[in-house]
Amino acid sequence: MTLLSLYLYQLVIIVSYNFRVNNKILGGLFCISWVALFAFRGKEYGLDIETYYNIFLDPDYYRLDEPLLVLINSLLSIASNDLFWFNLTYALLINVTLYYFFYKTSENFVICFILFSTSFLFYQFNLNIFRQGLANTLSVLFMVMFYRNKIYCSLLLLLPVFLHKSSVIFFLYFILSHFRINKNLVIFILISSLTPLIAILPKLLIEIASSIFPFLSNALTEYQRVSSNGEIGASSFNHRNIPVICSIFIVYLRWDSLDTKRGERILASMLVFSFLFATVFTGNVLLYDRLIIPAQLISVIFIVDYLKQKIRVYFPVVIMLLVIFSSLFTVLFWGPRNFLPEYEFLF
Incomplete structure (x- = not known):
């Protein structure tokens, strides 16, 4: 019930604010709440994230073709090799990137972040496909910023490719976007x-x-x-x-x-x-x-x-129903059939 309790907490806050929650501080609070939750996850809670921790401890555990994660791990491991430190830094990387992505792409960024957090893909990013989730989010963000006349972002489009090779598809999207x-x-x-x-x-x-x-x-x-x-x-x-x-x-x-x-x-x-x-x-x-x-x-x-x-008048009701339905489906139906059992704390 830990995950559902966090959704309930978010719903109570946005309802108390009458869904006028699009300010950076409140959105940041929701983001940090998820960072804290994933920072305290147990070692075996998740899927490929356990493999990422083994790579974090020993780069030879699994040799990656892309060098950026190796560099990130090298910098982070200077401070500590502890599991909590790994959980915390990886959760910060993916969730702050997601929050910043919605902040830059939608006026309703807090609602977007909350609704996305109820999806199975959110847990995939945090507990399974961390590299691709981070690389794809950065790629979409850099594409949008480029088309907002920030030319330097065209160079940044190369960066996610060094994190996960699947990001090379965005160069095709870049070409197609000119038609x-x-x-x-x-x-x-x-x-x-x-x-x-x-x-x-x-x-x-x-x-x-x-x-x-x-x-x-x-x-x-x-x-x-x-x-x-x-x-x-x-x-x-x-x-x-x-x-x-x-x-x-x-x-x-x-x-x-x-x-x-x-x-x-x-x-x-x-x-x-x-x-x-x-x-x-x-x-x-x-x-x-x-x-x-x-x-x-x-x-x-x-x-x-x-x-x-x-549906401006009924927007709060519809969003509340979507959050409730999506979170229940993800946690109670999709989760147990995949890699999301009852939440396990590190300590």
């Missing part, structure tokens, strides 16, 4: 994403990507091998898709009013193409789960902002 997209193309992509694609296409795209980016070759080939051998299954239409599909439909409705200066157009572009590329690899759940992450992250922004515009 004019008609709103009818958005709905066409949405419909196409819901229909099966020919089986040969994923294999062909993997071969092309491997030839263009040789450093991706080993990972992509392995993903293709385990998929062909039946070691992993296909992705299916489930709860992961619903918020993304809703947000793409919202993008279609709002296409003509998207604010380019605020970065809404580039966010919409990444949302749509991330979902499209993920759908191409529906038959390979490993690739699908990695390609759809930007869309899952961005979808929260469009949903919250649209609800605030269209």
Whole structure:
């Protein structure tokens, strides 16, 4: 009940403020609350985060291709190798980055952060796919800042690639963002994403990507091998898709009013193409789960902002219901079936 208690605490505060919570101090309080919770997690609470701790203790435990995490670990380990220190610093890195991302991309950043914290992806970032979560969040953030006339962020786009190689996909998003997209193309992509694609296409795209980016070759080939051998299954239409599909439909409705200066157009572009590329690899759940992450992250922004515009009077009630439903689903249904049992404290 520890996780649900934290959601209840957040709900009580935002209700007491009548949902006028978009100030940095209050949002920072929610962010630090999650940092504290993950800082005190038990050693075996989580999934790949335990492997990250072993790498933190010994870089030779698992050799990473990307050097940035090795550098981060080297700097952090100067202070301590203690598990609490590891938990605290890693929780700070991912959660402060997420909070700052929503702060820079939405006027309703506190609500976005709270709603995202109820999703399974939030726990994936903190307890499983830490590197990719951090790298993808930074990539989306740097893309938005670049389109707000901060040219130096174009150089920063290279940084997440040295943290997780999957971030190389954002260079493709960068190129595609320069093409004019008609709103009818958005709905066409949405419909196409819901229909099966020919089986040969994923294999062909993997071969092309491997030839263009040789450093991706080993990972992509392995993903293709385990998929062909039946070691992993296909992705299916489930709860992961619903918020993304809703947000793409919202993008279609709002296409003509998207604010380019605020970065809404580039966010919409990444949302749509991330979902499209993920759908191409529906038959390979490993690739699908990695390609759809930007869309899952961005979808929260469009949903919250649209609800605030269209149902201003009932907005608090709707958000409260979404937080309650999503948190209960994640903690009580999704969690026990994956890697999220009852919370375990370090001490």
